[in-house]
Structures are given as C-alpha cells and as structure tokens.
Amino acid sequence: MVTMAGSLIDLRAWLLHEHVGTVCADRLDAITEQLRLVVDDQIDGAVVELGCYRGAMALWTRSVLDALGDAGRAIHVYDSFQGLPEPGPADSDHLRQGELVATPADVVATHAEWGRPSPTIHAGWFSDTLPNQLPEAIAFGYLDGDFHDSTLIGLVHCVPRLSPGGLLVVDDYADTTVNPKAWDGLPGVKLACDEYFGHPSPMEVLVGDEDLAFGRYRRPT
Ligand SMILES: C[S@@+](CC[C@H](N)C(=O)[O-])C[C@H]1O[C@@H](n2cnc3c(N)ncnc32)[C@H](O)[C@@H]1O
Numbered sequence: 001m002v003t004m005a006g007s008l009i010d011l012r013a014w015l016l017h018e019h020v021g022t023v024c025a026d027r028l029d030a031i032t033e034q035l036r037l038v039v040d041d042q043i044d045g046a047v048v049e050l051g052c053y054r055g056a057m058a059l060w061t062r063s064v065l066d067a068l069g070d071a072g073r074a075i076h077v078y079d080s081f082q083g084l085p086e087p088g089p090a091d092s093d094h095l096r097q098g099e100l101v102a103t104p105a106d107v108v109a110t111h112a113e114w115g116r117p118s119p120t121i122h123a124g125w126f127s128d129t130l131p132n133q134l135p136e137a138i139a140f141g142y143l144d145g146d147f148h149d150s151t152l153i154g155l156v157h158c159v160p161r162l163s164p165g166g167l168l169v170v171d172d173y174a175d176t177t178v179n180p181k182a183w184d185g186l187p188g189v190k191l192a193c194d195e196y197f198g199h200p201s202p203m204e205v206l207v208g209d210e211d212l213a214f215g216r217y218r219r220p221t
Pocket of ligand 1: 085102
C-alpha cells in the first residue's frame with residue numbers, strides 16, 4: 001500500500017465504517033495505487049466515476065489526488081440517482097432494479113463532511129449523460145455500474161476518450177481463472193468487457209488481499 005498522509009488514514013477508517021456497502025479496504029487501496037500511476041505518469045485529462053451512489057469513492061479519489069498534489073484535476077461523477085436500472089439477461093439476480101438510490105445532495109454532503117469540494121455531478125441514465133457530458137480527455141475512469149448494459153455503455157463512451165496511458169478500472173470484473181478469490185456475484189460486468197474488447201482481452205486483473213474483483217484497462221501510450 002502507498003504511504004498515506006494522516007488525514008487519509010482517518011478518512012479511510014471513516015469510509016470503511018460509514019460506507020461499508022460500497023467501499024472496502026481492497027478497493028480503496030487499489031484505487032489509490034492506480035491514481036498514483038496517473039499522477040506520477042502525468043496522464044492528461046479528468047477523472048470520471050460511472051455510478052457514484054453516495055459519493056464515497058469520489059471523496060476518496062478527491063482526497064488521494066489532493067494528497068498527491070493533484071488538487072486541480074477535475075472529477076466528474078455520473079449516476080441515475082434513481083438507483084439501478086432493470087438487470088438484463090446477462091446479469092445475476094444479486095441486485096434489483098431501483099436498489100442503491102442516492103441523491104446529488106448525498107454526494108455533496110459526503111464531500112462536505114470532510115471539507116472537500118464536490119465533483120461535477122451529472123444526474124441521469126448513462127445513455128442520456130455519457131454521449132455529451134463526458135470530458136474530452138479522461139485520465140482515469142472508475143466504472144461501477146454493476147450491470148452488463150451499464151458497463152458496456154461506459155466502455156463505449158470512455159475508452160475512445162482515454163488519454164494515452166489513461167486507465168479504466170472496472171469494479172465487479174471477476175476473472176476467477178486468474179484470481180480465484182474474486183467475488184463473482186455480478187457476471188454481466190465481465191461479459192460486457194469481453195463483448196467490448198473481444199479476445200484476447202486487454203483487461204488485466206487486479207488482485208487484493210480479500211475478494212477484490214477489479215479489472216483494469218490501460219490505453220497504450
Ligand atoms: C455500486 S453503486 C456505486 C458505488 C460508488 N461507485 C462508490 O464506490 O461509492 C452503483 C451505482 O450505479 C448507478 N447506475 C447503474 N447503472 C446506471 C445507469 N445505466 N445509469 C445511471 N446510473 C447507473 C446506480 O444508480 C448506483 O448508484
């Protein structure tokens with residue numbers, strides 16, 4: 001794990017207590033490592049999060065970037081704020097339509113609690129917001145839409161905007177042939193990545209201490 005400033009240690013503990021449904025130590029640590037790459041390699045562009053819910057990971061992302069001296073980097077977050085859409089045939093029944101409802105005010109409040117500026121919030125279904133509300137250049141994207149169609153549309157719109165060396169991390173991407181510990185409850189996510197990238201897939205598996213299911217795509221430089 002990267003060395004963390006004192007305020008990040010406190011925030012990490014708070015997130016693991018208050019937002020345990022959507023963040024875990026593995027996720028926080030993996031996102032930290034990927035953001036460090038983006039900053040160290042001076043990758044051009046904004047950070048986007050597709051599926052921000054109450055803003056927990058967005059707050060972590062802002063705080064890590066600030067700690068890395070990258071306070072000027074813009075963060076854009078996207079969510080229906082109506083909860084999940086209807087799952088499709090490729091999805092499991094682990095989550096249902098309408099689960100995970102939050103509000104833009106929740107995202108603002110999560111950031112205000114830690115004195116951080118809110119990200120730019122784009123409310124609406126990805127099919128309505130992504131075509132014309134994404135930044136032109138993306139340095140880092142966190143795709144956390146849980147379902148096949150939500151993941152696929154994120155890839156369709158984000159991959160072409162990735163800067164050279166830019167990174168996408170896809171949550172719930174479980175390739176148990178590479179990481180048998182990965183949680184495999186949302187199989188539509190990996191299916192969407194396979195559909196988008198084809199075979200052999202350029203997705204890399206990120207392994208954590210527990211059941212992390214993270215896939216990463218890095219645009220070649
Ligand atoms: C697991 S939650 C995100 C958690 C958040 N990334 C975090 O770490 O704090 C998934 C979110 O994706 C949103 N979502 C899923 N599919 C969507 C779609 N097609 N359009 C807009 N929002 C969507 C849901 O509303 C939900 O808030």
